[in-house]
Amino acid sequence: MSHLGARITHIGPGRVHIVLPSRPEVTQQDGYVHAGATSAVADSAGGYAAFTLFPPDSSVLTVEYKVNLLAPAVGDRIEAVGTVLRSGRTLTVCRLEVFGVQDDRRKLVATGQQTLICV
Numbered sequence: 001m002s003h004l005g006a007r008i009t010h011i012g013p014g015r016v017h018i019v020l021p022s023r024p025e026v027t028q029q030d031g032y033v034h035a036g037a038t039s040a041v042a043d044s045a046g047g048y049a050a051f052t053l054f055p056p057d058s059s060v061l062t063v064e065y066k067v068n069l070l071a072p073a074v075g076d077r078i079e080a081v082g083t084v085l086r087s088g089r090t091l092t093v094c095r096l097e098v099f100g101v102q103d104d105r106r107k108l109v110a111t112g113q114q115t116l117i118c119v
Helices: 035-051
Strands: 009-013 015-021 060-069 075-087 091-100 103-116
Touching: 009 091, 015 035, 035 060, 035 075, 035 091, 035 103, 060 091
Parallel strands: none
Antiparallel strands: 009 015, 015 075, 060 103, 075 091, 091 103
């Protein structure tokens, strides 16, 4: 995530927020944050959220994820929120949300679901 310029801004049990500032390196031709960057931070937010509930000596891998892009990702930054819906012995399912943030206004620009495995 550091290559994209993203950083974790919140870590709690089963919930992680990652912020990605909007800048030319992560935008597409119309100036919106690129879908690839949007999906990458969503995937990482869910992965780290799941990881908060895993044993200390474990690792996490995404099995699958789906993201629906709802609106152009505009704003000073985007914020991805990963929330664990169910943490099982092997598989964990997370809700993914991405918001476009401009000043104090947040707009949902993407949503999704992710399945992860504890290894």
